[in-house]
Amino acid sequence: MKLYDLPPSPNARRVRIFIAEKGLDIPTVPVNMMTGENQTEEYLDKNPLGMMPVLELEDGTCISESATICRYLEETNPNPSLMGNDALDRALVDMWHRRMEFELLDPIIKIFVHTGEIWKGRVTQISELAQINKVNVLSRMEWLDKELIDREFIAGGYYTVADITAQCAFVMAKAAVDIHIPAELTNLSDWWARVSSRPTARA
Amino acid sequence: MKLYDLPPSPNARRVRIFIAEKGLDIPTVPVNMMTGENQTEEYLDKNPLGMMPVLELEDGTCISESATICRYLEETNPNPSLMGNDALDRALVDMWHRRMEFELLDPIIKIFVHTGEIWKGRVTQISELAQINKVNVLSRMEWLDKELIDREFIAGGYYTVADITAQCAFVMAKAAVDIHIPAELTNLSDWWARVSSRPTARA
Numbered sequence: 126m127k128l129y130d131l132p133p134s135p136n137a138r139r140v141r142i143f144i145a146e147k148g149l150d151i152p153t154v155p156v157n158m159m160t161g162e163n164q165t166e167e168y169l170d171k172n173p174l175g176m177m178p179v180l181e182l183e184d185g186t187c188i189s190e191s192a193t194i195c196r197y198l199e200e201t202n203p204n205p206s207l208m209g210n211d212a213l214d215r216a217l218v219d220m221w222h223r224r225m226e227f228e229l230l231d232p233i234i235k236i237f238v239h240t241g242e243i244w245k246g247r248v249t250q251i252s253e254l255a256q257i258n259k260v261n262v263l264s265r266m267e268w269l270d271k272e273l274i275d276r277e278f279i280a281g282g283y284y285t286v287a288d289i290t291a292q293c294a295f296v297m298a299k300a301a302v303d304i305h306i307p308a309e310l311t312n313l314s315d316w317w318a319r320v321s322s323r324p325t326a327r328a
Numbered sequence: 329m330k331l332y333d334l335p336p337s338p339n340a341r342r343v344r345i346f347i348a349e350k351g352l353d354i355p356t357v358p359v360n361m362m363t364g365e366n367q368t369e370e371y372l373d374k375n376p377l378g379m380m381p382v383l384e385l386e387d388g389t390c391i392s393e394s395a396t397i398c399r400y401l402e403e404t405n406p407n408p409s410l411m412g413n414d415a416l417d418r419a420l421v422d423m424w425h426r427r428m429e430f431e432l433l434d435p436i437i438k439i440f441v442h443t444g445e446i447w448k449g450r451v452t453q454i455s456e457l458a459q460i461n462k463v464n465v466l467s468r469m470e471w472l473d474k475e476l477i478d479r480e481f482i483a484g485g486y487y488t489v490a491d492i493t494a495q496c497a498f499v500m501a502k503a504a505v506d507i508h509i510p511a512e513l514t515n516l517s518d519w520w521a522r523v524s525s526r527p528t529a530r531a
Contacts, residue, residue, distance in 0.1 A: 173471065174427070188419050190426040197419040216391050216400040223393040224377070251456055268376065 128153045128194075129168070131177035135230060135293040136191045138328065140178050142289045143195045145325035147202050151180075159243075192222065195286050207286050214281075221280040221287035228265045230294040232258035236302045259304065266310055273312035277319065284320070292320045331356045331397075332371075334380035338433060338496040339394045341531065343381050345492045346398045348528035350405050354383075362446075395425065398489050410489050417484075424483035424490035431468045433497040435461035440504045462507065469513060476515035480522065487523070495523045 128144070130153040131137045144151055156162045156177050163175045171187040172179045180188045180197065188194050199208045208222075209215030238244050239255035269291075273279075279287040295317065298304040306313050320326065331347070333356040334340045347354055359365045359380050366378045374390040375382045383391045383400065391397055402411045411425075412418030441447050442458035472494075476482075482490040498520065501507040509516050523529065 173475070174431070182416075186416065186420075188423055190423045193419055193422040193426060196422055197415060200415040200418070212400060212403040213385075213389065215403070216396055217389075219396040219399055220391055220393045223396060228377070249456070249460055251454060253452070253454055254457060257452055272376070 129156050129179040135297040137178045139289045139293045140191050141328040142325050145328040218280045218285045225287050225290040233294050233298045270310035270313040332359050332382040338500040340381045342492045342496045343394050344531040348531040421483045421488045428493040436497050436501045473513035473516040
């Protein structure tokens with residue numbers, strides 16, 4: 126088994142943290158998007174959309190989509206649980222995971238893509254879209270701060286894949302588009318201190 | 329159990345089709361977004377993001393996110409399987425389901441939101457974004473046509489949630505933004521004929 130990896134990508138990082146939290150040892154193969162390594166015929170056979178990460182199984186089957194890779198690893202390595210312990214718990218973790226994907230990670234990636242130097246000439250950058258997403262992300266942080274008033278982690282009382290995705294979103298926000306968690310959002314700041322100090326946070 | 333529903337929404341429709349394919353009988357409660365029924369305090373208690381659909385369980389627990397609702401219903405009502413039969417099959421269905429969400433449904437909704445009369449004044453419409461998404465959707469249809477060359481359904485040999493999401497995306501494309509499957513994409517057209525003639529297609 127191996128993981129085709131894009132080291133700075135928040136999507137790849139969430140899979141690496143998930144693997145580290147599970148205590149698994151899966152070799153990674155970095156794929157350099159900037160030199161087009163993800164557009165070779167060989168790589169497109171693994172993922173026709175040319176995106177990373179991809180988990181390649183022993184028989185050559187390739188699984189793409191970060192959340193799908195996590196789900197497969199959860200099912201084949203249930204302990205420690207990172208995606209819920211029964212049908213309802215799994216539903217609530219999944220709901221929170223998707224909220225973190227759509228309300229935080231996706232708009233933060235869009236801000237980066239629509240403003241970043243590195244994307245100039247590769248995509249049509251729309252600065253108005255980046256601006257709208259920036260406003261939305263700030264408002265979602267305020268919402269999340271209120272949600273965290275009475276619990277330690279995003280989906281409830283224990284660390285899950287929803288925390289992993291949110292923490293990768295905030296790493297990118299800070300490093301790539303200069304958006305930081307406002308100090309007055311104390312519940313969110315406390316959550317951030319808890320998750321970013323885990324031994325797996327730099328996976 | 330009841331489903332808070334937005335009848336014309338492709339997200340709500342995919343849950344309704346999923347429920348119909350499972351043979352379940354879950355009453356629906358329509359929520360009128362245009363008159364702000366999704367912004368009342370009572371509704372925001374069910375989903376703080378104000379979106380539909382939401383599945384309310386007997387004990388009052390609310391599950392939002394269409395894919396999460398389908399997953400919960402799959403786990404509690406396994407037959408017929410619509411999300412895979414073992415860990416690897418579930419991973420492949422999930423991968424294809426996410427591709428249909430991100431590569432088709434999401435851009436089609438964006439085209440509608442950024443061009444539709446009904447959204448004027450409610451959001452900042454960026455026509456350039458709609459145009460980019462239109463080009464992307466057409467290119468994804470060509471890709472999907474090639475993928476369907478040797479199989480009957482999106483994720484493999486049987487009908488799954490990935491087909492449901494793709495068919496709801498195409499219903500919206502046709503009805504709301506006048507994008508149709510090009511006749512020369514014969515594999516995709518044949519797939520469309522197969523899925524749109526199912527008894528559940530108008531759920």
